[in-house]
Amino acid sequence: MDKLASMLHMTPAIFWMVAKVVIVFSAIMLLASVWTWVERRGSAMIQDRIGPNRAAIFGKIRLIGLSQLLADGIKFFFKEDLVPDDANKGLFWLAPFLAFVPALIGFAVIPFGKSFVSGGVTYHLSVLDPGNGMGLLYPMAIGGMAVYGVLLAAWSSNNKWSILGGMRASAAMVSYEIGMSLAVVSIFMTTGGYDPADVIKAQGHLPWAWNIVRQPLGFIVFFTCMYAETNRLPFDFAEGESEIVAGFNTEYGSMKFSLLALAEYSHLMTASALVATLFFGGWQVPFVQNPTVMLSVASFLLKMLFFAWVFVWVRWTLPRFRYDQLMHLGWKVMLPMSMVNLVFHAWRMSQGH
Amino acid sequence: MFITFALITLLGALGMLLQKNVIMAGLCMVAAFFGVAGLFVLLANPVAAALQIIVYTGAILVLVLFVIMMLNSHEEEKAQAPHPIQRWASVVFVSALAFGAVKLVLGSSGVKSLAASGEAMPQAMTLQKLGFALFADHLLGFEVAGLLLLAAMIGAVALTKRNL
Numbered sequence: 001m002d003k004l005a006s007m008l009h010m011t012p013a014i015f016w017m018v019a020k021v022v023i024v025f026s027a028i029m030l031l032a033s034v035w036t037w038v039e040r041r042g043s044a045m046i047q048d049r050i051g052p053n054r055a056a057i058f059g060k061i062r063l064i065g066l067s068q069l070l071a072d073g074i075k076f077f078f079k080e081d082l083v084p085d086d087a088n089k090g091l092f093w094l095a096p097f098l099a100f101v102p103a104l105i106g107f108a109v110i111p112f113g114k115s116f117v118s119g120g121v122t123y124h125l126s127v128l129d130p131g132n133g134m135g136l137l138y139p140m141a142i143g144g145m146a147v148y149g150v151l152l153a154a155w156s157s158n159n160k161w162s163i164l165g166g167m168r169a170s171a172a173m174v175s176y177e178i179g180m181s182l183a184v185v186s187i188f189m190t191t192g193g194y195d196p197a198d199v200i201k202a203q204g205h206l207p208w209a210w211n212i213v214r215q216p217l218g219f220i221v222f223f224t225c226m227y228a229e230t231n232r233l234p235f236d237f238a239e240g241e242s243e244i245v246a247g248f249n250t251e252y253g254s255m256k257f258s259l260l261a262l263a264e265y266s267h268l269m270t271a272s273a274l275v276a277t278l279f280f281g282g283w284q285v286p287f288v289q290n291p292t293v294m295l296s297v298a299s300f301l302l303k304m305l306f307f308a309w310v311f312v313w314v315r316w317t318l319p320r321f322r323y324d325q326l327m328h329l330g331w332k333v334m335l336p337m338s339m340v341n342l343v344f345h346a347w348r349m350s351q352g353h
Numbered sequence: 354m355f356i357t358f359a360l361i362t363l364l365g366a367l368g369m370l371l372q373k374n375v376i377m378a379g380l381c382m383v384a385a386f387f388g389v390a391g392l393f394v395l396l397a398n399p400v401a402a403a404l405q406i407i408v409y410t411g412a413i414l415v416l417v418l419f420v421i422m423m424l425n426s427h428e429e430e431k432a433q434a435p436h437p438i439q440r441w442a443s444v445v446f447v448s449a450l451a452f453g454a455v456k457l458v459l460g461s462s463g464v465k466s467l468a469a470s471g472e473a474m475p476q477a478m479t480l481q482k483l484g485f486a487l488f489a490d491h492l493l494g495f496e497v498a499g500l501l502l503l504a505a506m507i508g509a510v511a512l513t514k515r516n517l
Contacts, residue, residue: 091380133399133477141403144411148383151415155376155422163422174415181407194480 099149165247
């Protein structure tokens with residue numbers, strides 16, 4: 001690694017940083033685009049259909065429908081890039097980026113593998129090293145920024161249905177943020193730290209010591225709120241074909257639409273990674289005290305992709321909620337539940353457990 | 354780095370004042386908040402930076418924009434007929450405020466600790482320290498603020514929902 005760095009005229013530290021940024025963000029973008037395929041094949045499987053399997057490279061290589069991804073990408077690039085006459089042009093351009101960038105950079109603080117020592121230097125497998133002082137506040141802050149993408153996409157299209165969709169989605173996101181934050185706070189309390197590395201270390205390698213067993217209520221609240229935060233069914237109020245056409249992205253086409261869709265899936269990846277880190281031991285391998293680095297990365301990826309699959313699974317299992325049901329669930333069920341969780345753990349800690 | 358964040362903050366604030374479109378003004382304010390968050394990080398206080406973004410940009414400003422979008426959609430605000438006396442009064446008032454603020458900042462103990470180096474340098478802020486500051490050092494003020502906010506919330510609900 002040092003040799004490669006010196007060939008590129010960089011110090012090893014900077015080289016490692018650049019390598020991490022490139023690897024992590026390209027991996028998330030790749031996974032996000034692959035997940036559009038998983039979503040379509042998964043929905044087909046659940047609904048007893050076949051799903052996309054016709055696209056083929058040179059008419060031959062089908063790859064169980066994976067070449068559909070390539071076809072979609074090419075199609076998005078060559079579509080006409082329409083901007084409505086009455087749209088606020090600048091914001092209409094900016095909104096997809098405002099949706100995509102927070103979804104991508106929220107991942108930066110999550111460790112995706114065990115830190116290792118090589119040549120006397122410790123290398124951490126997360127873009128922001130542990131001890132940066134932001135810890136798990138960072139993905140929450142960035143997650144809060146995701147609202148702007150939806151809100152601005154909706155407002156700048158200057159379309160009634162879009163604005164309605166954007167309003168509903170932003171209201172849902174803001175209300176569910178409170179319950180989610182309280183669930184995370186009770187994890188901070190029992191861990192005694194707020195750095196994701198601390199949270200993972202505190203959970204250990206035994207599955208019954210993970211936070212899912214210690215705080216099942218917190219897990220339920222957090223996971224439910226993640227559906228509202230990522231705008232996925234059953235809480236995807238930005239859209240709603242039967243009520244408000246396609247919602248906030250009605251006026252979007254071509255690559256801009258593609259960016260909005262990719263933002264949704266990158267957000268899903270970040271959310272699953274957060275669930276795996278907070279409640280399922282992050283990169284810890286069950287029953288293995290000192291896993292190798294590769295094994296820890298594989299374990300983390302497995303957990304993350306499992307939750308990403310659960311997001312798809314739930315989408316095609318549950319119907320969309322009604323708006324008042326969503327607000328009812330958010331304020332009158334999730335918020336009290338996470339408060340009970342918080343007070344219960346505070347009480348247990350005061351009793352010296 | 355400082356110049357970058359300071360410029361983002363100042364340009365955002367200026368843009369907020371000069372924009373006629375309310376939504377654009379709100380977005381300029383988001384930029385200004387981001388600049389302030391960056392400045393907090395430079396001051397070795399990443400917790401304040403994260404809380405700044407979570408609370409101000411992630412929640413308060415979203416709600417403000419939400420209400421603005423709900424009330425009027427795309428009309429730009431018409432300029433009122435200017436009153437010269439208002440302008441002069443505001444200039445006097447703002448310069449007095451700015452003078453007071455600068456004097457307060459320069460006179461505070463925080464400025465002296467900026468010159469410290471080596472061992473005397475203060476450690477970076479963590480969430481634990483923030484907790485101690487809120488719940489041990491300033492417990493009374495914290496609780497009073499909480500009570501005030503609760504009262505404000507109940508007042509808002511009582512005003513909007515007259516027939517509960």
